[in-house]
Amino acid sequence: MIIHNITNSLINFIPEVILFTMSMVILLAGTFECLKKYVFHLTVLSVIAASLIGINYLSTDSHLLFNSSLIKNNITEFFKYICYFIFLIQIVISKEYLKQNNLISGEFYSLLIFALLGCFIIISANNLIVLFLGIELSSLSLYSLIALNRSSFLSSEAAIKYFVLSIIASAIILFGFSYLYGISGSINILDITKYANNNEISNLYLFSYVLIFIGVAFKFAVAPFHMWLPDVYEGAPLPITNFIASIPKIAFFVFAFRFLNNNPIIDDENFSKLILFLGMFSIFIGNLFALAQKKIMRMLAYSGVANAGFIFIALFSALENNFSIAAFYVASYSITTVSAISIITFLSSKKFNLIYINDLKGLASKSGYIAILLMVTLLSTAGIPLTIGFYAKYLVLDALVDRNLILIAVIVVLMTVVGLYYYLRVIWFMFFETGFNSLINTSGKFSIIILSLIPASILLIFLFPDLVFKYIFEILT
Amino acid sequence: MIANILSSLIWLPIISGFLILFCSKKVSYLNIYNIFINFIVFLLSIFLLINFNESSPEFQFVENIHWIPSLNIFYYLGVDAISVLLILLNTIIFLIVSIYNSTLSLKKTNHYYASFLIANGLTIGVFCALDAILFYIFFEALLIPMFLIIGIWGGANRIYASIKFFIYTFLGSILLLISFLYINSSISSFNVNSFYGANFSLIEQEWLFMAMAIAFAIKIPMFPFHTWLPDAHVEAPTSGSVVLAAILLKVGAYGFIRYVLPVVPLGAMSLDIYFIVLSLIAIVYVGIVAISQNDMKKLIAYSSISHMGFVTLGFFIIFQLFDNTSSAKDLVISLSGSMYQIISHGFVSAALFICVGSIYDRYKTKKISDLSGLLNQMPIYSWFFVFFALANCGLPGTSSFVGELLIIMSAFKANFIYAFLASGTLIISAVYSLWLVKRVIYGEIKTDLKENLDANFVERFILFSLALIVIILGVYPDYMMSFMNVTLQHITENIIIKL
Numbered sequence: 001m002i003i004h005n006i007t008n009s010l011i012n013f014i015p016e017v018i019l020f021t022m023s024m025v026i027l028l029a030g031t032f033e034c035l036k037k038y039v040f041h042l043t044v045l046s047v048i049a050a051s052l053i054g055i056n057y058l059s060t061d062s063h064l065l066f067n068s069s070l071i072k073n074n075i076t077e078f079f080k081y082i083c084y085f086i087f088l089i090q091i092v093i094s095k096e097y098l099k100q101n102n103l104i105s106g107e108f109y110s111l112l113i114f115a116l117l118g119c120f121i122i123i124s125a126n127n128l129i130v131l132f133l134g135i136e137l138s139s140l141s142l143y144s145l146i147a148l149n150r151s152s153f154l155s156s157e158a159a160i161k162y163f164v165l166s167i168i169a170s171a172i173i174l175f176g177f178s179y180l181y182g183i184s185g186s187i188n189i190l191d192i193t194k195y196a197n198n199n200e201i202s203n204l205y206l207f208s209y210v211l212i213f214i215g216v217a218f219k220f221a222v223a224p225f226h227m228w229l230p231d232v233y234e235g236a237p238l239p240i241t242n243f244i245a246s247i248p249k250i251a252f253f254v255f256a257f258r259f260l261n262n263n264p265i266i267d268d269e270n271f272s273k274l275i276l277f278l279g280m281f282s283i284f285i286g287n288l289f290a291l292a293q294k295k296i297m298r299m300l301a302y303s304g305v306a307n308a309g310f311i312f313i314a315l316f317s318a319l320e321n322n323f324s325i326a327a328f329y330v331a332s333y334s335i336t337t338v339s340a341i342s343i344i345t346f347l348s349s350k351k352f353n354l355i356y357i358n359d360l361k362g363l364a365s366k367s368g369y370i371a372i373l374l375m376v377t378l379l380s381t382a383g384i385p386l387t388i389g390f391y392a393k394y395l396v397l398d399a400l401v402d403r404n405l406i407l408i409a410v411i412v413v414l415m416t417v418v419g420l421y422y423y424l425r426v427i428w429f430m431f432f433e434t435g436f437n438s439l440i441n442t443s444g445k446f447s448i449i450i451l452s453l454i455p456a457s458i459l460l461i462f463l464f465p466d467l468v469f470k471y472i473f474e475i476l477t
Numbered sequence: 478m479i480a481n482i483l484s485s486l487i488w489l490p491i492i493s494g495f496l497i498l499f500c501s502k503k504v505s506y507l508n509i510y511n512i513f514i515n516f517i518v519f520l521l522s523i524f525l526l527i528n529f530n531e532s533s534p535e536f537q538f539v540e541n542i543h544w545i546p547s548l549n550i551f552y553y554l555g556v557d558a559i560s561v562l563l564i565l566l567n568t569i570i571f572l573i574v575s576i577y578n579s580t581l582s583l584k585k586t587n588h589y590y591a592s593f594l595i596a597n598g599l600t601i602g603v604f605c606a607l608d609a610i611l612f613y614i615f616f617e618a619l620l621i622p623m624f625l626i627i628g629i630w631g632g633a634n635r636i637y638a639s640i641k642f643f644i645y646t647f648l649g650s651i652l653l654l655i656s657f658l659y660i661n662s663s664i665s666s667f668n669v670n671s672f673y674g675a676n677f678s679l680i681e682q683e684w685l686f687m688a689m690a691i692a693f694a695i696k697i698p699m700f701p702f703h704t705w706l707p708d709a710h711v712e713a714p715t716s717g718s719v720v721l722a723a724i725l726l727k728v729g730a731y732g733f734i735r736y737v738l739p740v741v742p743l744g745a746m747s748l749d750i751y752f753i754v755l756s757l758i759a760i761v762y763v764g765i766v767a768i769s770q771n772d773m774k775k776l777i778a779y780s781s782i783s784h785m786g787f788v789t790l791g792f793f794i795i796f797q798l799f800d801n802t803s804s805a806k807d808l809v810i811s812l813s814g815s816m817y818q819i820i821s822h823g824f825v826s827a828a829l830f831i832c833v834g835s836i837y838d839r840y841k842t843k844k845i846s847d848l849s850g851l852l853n854q855m856p857i858y859s860w861f862f863v864f865f866a867l868a869n870c871g872l873p874g875t876s877s878f879v880g881e882l883l884i885i886m887s888a889f890k891a892n893f894i895y896a897f898l899a900s901g902t903l904i905i906s907a908v909y910s911l912w913l914v915k916r917v918i919y920g921e922i923k924t925d926l927k928e929n930l931d932a933n934f935v936e937r938f939i940l941f942s943l944a945l946i947v948i949i950l951g952v953y954p955d956y957m958m959s960f961m962n963v964t965l966q967h968i969t970e971n972i973i974i975k976l
Contacts, residue, residue: 364629368498368588384621384647385614391548394610394654398548401658409655417648424624424640432628432636469547 022046030106094239158235176211282309362436494594534967682744696729715834759786791815814883
């Protein structure tokens with residue numbers, strides 16, 4: 001029986017096992033001079049293999065693996081496949097950048113896969129201990145990856161900041177976990193939820209949730225826990241920023257979902273007020289600070305803060321356990337951010353590192369196509385129609401109006417108008433200014449095709465959104 | 478064909494606009510392609526006009542597809558008489574603009590043409606969308622091509638103007654979105670017909686009215702929200718100004734008549750005095766501001782705001798008319814005056830902007846003080862300029878006279894003071910139009926350009942056809958009046974029934 005249980009779990013866990021083994025192989029391959037040039041191909045292959053093999057074991061019903069410490073259902077698989085997609089685009093686009101900056105090595109890709117694996121474990125964890133292991137696996141890999149560019153001062157600064165603050169956040173989350181265990185007597189999240197449903201919510205239970213969500217707020221970079229984000233965006237190598245901006249957000253969304261789903265705490269007035277306050281504050285801080293930024297990555301970081309605020313408001317509006325709005329927001333936001341950062345990675349080269357928004361000026365006259373791709377991406381982040389970002393914002397506003405929170409909806413909307421300015425500023429530098437910096441890289445047919453994937457899907461999903469909506473609404477309700 | 482004519486009208490220019498992005502860089506082919514597509518769209522709109530049954534108040538050529546079932550959003554298109562007229566105005570203006578564009582030498586011609594083609598399709602979409610969210614999507618997406626047109630091909634201060642334009646109008650339209658969401662949350666439908674059937678309490682109607690009216694007032698633009706328009710006009714390239722004045726402002730007016738007045742008439746009724754006062758300020762004060770302008774484009778921009786003041790006056794006096802006379806016929810006359818003014822101003826302002834653009838092409842200046850005595854160098858051109866300046870101040874026999882007359886007539890029935898102020902400005906508009914003519918066309922020649930500067934064939938053709946339209950609409954208004962009569966009656970009934 002136990003053996004059967006383990007084999008059954010392992011079969012469902014095969015993609016993760018493949019990723020784990022392959023990251024070891026890649027680490028090993030990186031140490032041999034003759035194999036070193038294949039680490040990139042090995043990484044792409046292993047991610048594709050894991051995702052393809054994973055398709056075989058997809059099923060519509062929910063499985064509890066390894067003595068119900070992991071969970072596997074439609075939701076986890078949906079988000080994992082988004083992660084696979086994002087991850088593949090990131091590594092393919094970043095290859096040239098890494099090569100030029102001499103960062104290609106076995107440990108780079110191996111750590112990156114470990115970080116991905118950590119996020120996968122967060123996504124499917126159903127157990128406080130496993131969850132914490134997942135958080136630490138991804139965070140530890142990311143600490144070292146941020147510091148990978150040893151010659152860069154900013155990079156080390158970012159790594160230290162991220163390390164210290166992230167450790168504190170992990171400690172706060174762990175502190176919350178310990179209370180939860182104390183109250184409910186179980187480390188299984190389903191049991192903890194069941195406990196909350198059967199008993200009245202005590203202040204201690206609420207307190208532990210507040211601690212956990214402060215940790216989540218930190219990981220999402222929701223103001224006032226956003227201080228690390230601009231520095232990390234600026235300091236980390238661009239491919240790592242790309243990773244941090246997207247995949248952990250998806251993972252921590254599933255984390256938040258796991259804790260809130262079917263839990264009466266979501267209707268608790270104090271708790272929902274906290275989430276709402278964090279979200280509103282974040283939208284304020286993010287949009288206002290982004291206005292003042294001259295560096296493009298810092299601007300994207302603050303725009304990330306503002307969007308994280310939106311995600312929190314979407315969580316707040318998740319009345320009747322309808323998390324589909326937040327899920328759609330997270331998915332659309334991470335995909336568009338990846339597109340934006342990938343385009344910036346593509347434009348940067350050894351000769352010229354794209355740092356200031358200024359550097360983009362006249363891009364449209366050199367390569368109109370790439371400028372249009374970046375424009376579509378930014379308009380999607382701003383929530384203008386013809387892009388999926390519109391639906392993301394639309395759904396959040398719709399939920400707020402449905403709950404009769406018109407005033408909040410109006411405030412949120414006014415802040416997005418403020419935020420529009422800094423997206424438009426990038427567009428105006430690309431299209432309206434002249435004087436192109438010829439050192440910016442705009443060549444590479446294959447990369448351009450890969451880069452067009454996301455903007456094209458942004459526009460296509462706008463035209464035919466119903467399949468996506470139906471799927472998300474179905475799996476999350 | 479007939480079944481999908483609205484979709485073809487919308488998507489033909491949009492798709493060709495995207496295709497032209499990948500087309501060859503040879504300008505002559507691009508010109509032919511661009512004019513050809515705009516001409517086809519124009520023919521389609523004529524076809525729409527011919528097949529439209531004006532004796533029925535129902536929406537016609539309806540296409541209704543359940544686009545996003547999970548959000549209850551429909552791809553619901555249909556036209557009534559006012560939509561048909563505005564679509565026709567739209568296609569004529571875009572055809573004229575495409576012909577005018579072929580005489581220009583521009584950077585990135587294919588992108589320029591693409592922006593205009595896409596704007597063409599999106600505007601037609603605005604005029605025939607009957608699902609509120611679909612309308613909103615077209616309404617807001619329209620900002621993107623206009624933003625690029627002003628920002629890329631505009632004048633020296635184009636960045637400021639384009640950003641101001643985008644943010645201003647985005648601010649308005651996002652309030653509109655919230656109003657639509659609010660209406661949907663109580664009637665769970667975005668369908669215009671269900672909007673008309675919805676009943677809200679007075680306080681709800683007032684709030685909804687404020688939110689939606691601000692959105693459209695920014696677009697029209699009404700007095701305190703108008704500051705983006707002069708900037709956008711001055712910086713936009715000539716064809717951009719033409720589209721802005723002739724089409725984009727009308728989108729705001731269309732929004733009032735389609736989404737504000739029949740949906741929240743009680744709210745509009747209780748707040749109408751503010752909007753009447755703002756309209757009168759626009760007519761009188763902005764008219765006076767126009768007199769003092771030294772930039773021709775700015776002058777015409779302010780005169781546009783002043784003329785659009787008549788349109789909003791015509792919209793908002795209907796409630797007082799209803800109080801005074803309670804006959805639906807007077808309301809219809811007032812609304813048809815506004816509609817007439819909308820169409821007429823579309824042609825007149827387009828022609829004036831093309832005139833100014835031609836002067837700018839030759840003399841590289843838009844400043845009135847730099848110009849004088851153009852009559853000596855370009856007599857035929859001057860004839861057109863004088864004609865359209867006169868049309869702008871409402872000369873009888875031109876189309877603007879009809880609209881202004883109807884609105885002032887209705888204003889008399891509503892309140893003498895409104896009529897007094899509104900008709901008084903006919904003098905103001907005569908002052909700025911004629912004084913402009915006096916300074917620019919007559920007088921001594923200032924420049925020493927010797928070569929033949931008169932209007933070329935394309936310009937003559939464009940200005941002649943616009944002048945013809947203005948005269949036909951001016952001397953034979955009955956066709957258009959009877960064309961939209963039934964539809965306006967229907968809209969009036971929708972309004973009265975809820976009062």
